[in-house]
Amino acid sequence: MLAATTHEAHAGSPLLSILRAGMDTGTEEDLVLALARRLQDLTGASHTDILIAEPEGLSLRASTGSPEAVGNLRMAKGRGLCGKAFVDEQAIFIEREAFRDPFFTTYPGLEHVHSEAVAVLPLVESGQGLGIAFLSFERPRPFHETDKQRLLGFAQMAAIRLHNFRTAYEAGTKLNRLGALNEVAKTLNQSPYLEEILQLLVNMTAQQFNYTVCSVRLLDPVRNELVLRATQAPARAYQRKPAIKLGESIAGRAIAENRAVIVHDVQTSEEYIGHDLAREQGLRSMICVPLTIQDRPLGVMSCYTSEPRDFPADEVNALETLAKQAAVAIEHAKLQVRHTLMQEMHHRVKNNLQQVASLLRLQLRQSHYKSLEEAITDSLARILAIAAVHDLLSREDLDHVGIRSIAQALVNYVQQSFLPPTKKIRFEVRGHDVHLNMTQATQIALVMNELIQNAVEHGFRESDEGEIHITVEDNQSEIGVWVSNSGDPLPKGYDPSKASHLGLQIVENLSRALGGRFRISDVLGWTVCEVKFQRIGSE
Secondary structure, X not given: OHHHHHHHHXXXXXXXXXXXXXXXXXXXXXXXXXXXXXXXXXXXXXXXXXXXXXXXXXXXXXXXXXXXXXXXXXEOOOOHHHHHHHHHOXXXXXXXXXXXXXXXXXXXXXXXXXXXXXXXXXXXXXXXXEEEEEEEEOOOOOOOHHHHHHHHHHHHHHHXXXXXXXXXXXXXXXXXHHHHHHHHHHHHOOOOXXXXXXXXXXXXXXXXXXXXEEEEEEEEOOOOEEEEEEEOOOOHHXXXXXXXXXXXXXXXXXXXXXXXXXXXXXXXXXXOOOHHHHHHHOOOOEEEEEEEEOOEEEEEEEEEOOOOOOOOHHHHHHHHHHHHHHHHHHXXXXXXXXXXXXXXXXXXXXXXXXXXXXXXXXXXOOOOOOOHHHHHHHHHHHHHHHHHHHHHHHHOOOOOEEHHHHHHHHHHHHHHHHOOOOOEEEEEEEEOOOEEOHHHHHXXXXXXXXXXXXXXXXXOOOOOEEEEEEXXXXXXXXXXXXXXXXXXXXXXXXXXXXXXOHHHHHHHHHHHHOOOEEEEEXXXXXXXEEEEEEOOOOO
């Protein structure tokens, strides 16, 4: 088949067009998207996804049907049709009802995509599995032997194009540091979004300068801390590195002295924080460059190598120049997002008013309220839950809101306005301060509001004192929220589907809207309400 494929490519067939795909692109992301579009055009697929192999699994890097999921969807090697095809290095062709295949997997945020027929094609070149091309067809499609060979030829050409691109990039990086600098700077200027800029900055810098790890911390001037905002390190432990105080680190010294600081070996440096993780990840030399604009610090970029080495002057100069350009891009992105938020405010207010109206309609159908005051108080609590998100949005960084911050705001409201004076209930909010986009933040705020008030109203109907715990857990892409109380135990044989009141109905509905699940149970005498869902968007 390879000989036939090569002949067709030289004959000017569609195979040659794949080899030429993305010739004017500057990044691997651009190339992969160009390959996805070319494969869709040549095959007539309704949409095409390309997943690229990473150390911990497969990552969606291009999608013609769900571009919003790019960078947010990852799967383990061996999971789903894509994972199976990658591990086996064998293409999978399903002519109809692909969604019934036992290996077919639906991912949160992609439920709208209908796949009747699919072709799952491994991208392999020089004995290396580079990724998977997933072609989806909305209608049944027969795959005859000649058609299969044709699709396999397309996949082979795509793998060759990607492999050649990476080889050229590696050679270019070693030969021309200035070219690498220009490439990163050009890429930064193409995006108006802060999170995307930061991720592009660490990805491209690590790739172009051949660093093992590159990360960016931004300064939180209120807490006087440097908070990790982006890294290309695959290790989860590195991605969860805590904030560091400004005056207690090498990064803080880089900002204080407004210059690049170099550490020859972080594993032995007394000043470096995190020797264990450095040894675990194989990090040795580090250069920490401040991100400043008009002498105002924004954060730092830290770059690590896998072997102890020096950083030559031209490399330091290139990184300092890049840091200045990145700082301008970061500041511009912040201004752009604030401008966008102002433009979208009317739209958000309208949507939230519609949500309030829906909640009021649900309440109208309820007949258990003893008084008008009780019904209005119930409605007020739900409206204030939405208001809490907007209040945090005006104070926190850009357009993301932390779940713990929402929970604490709701607890404060309950303690001040809802808690009966005869009840002595201690509240505790703990766990990760997971950041969500506006839509999910509003939904989980309403969920937590219902669960907290339900714990007070029903969990302490008889008991006068106890505890209510709100716990948030970030487990890779799945978020867990628990509201537990030590008050009155659940009735024996309690069935939430039969005994559920309005509050729990709202929780059930919103959990489904989040693409998640809700359950209530008795755990060692505590009533535990649990909501789990998949996060949409970057961290």
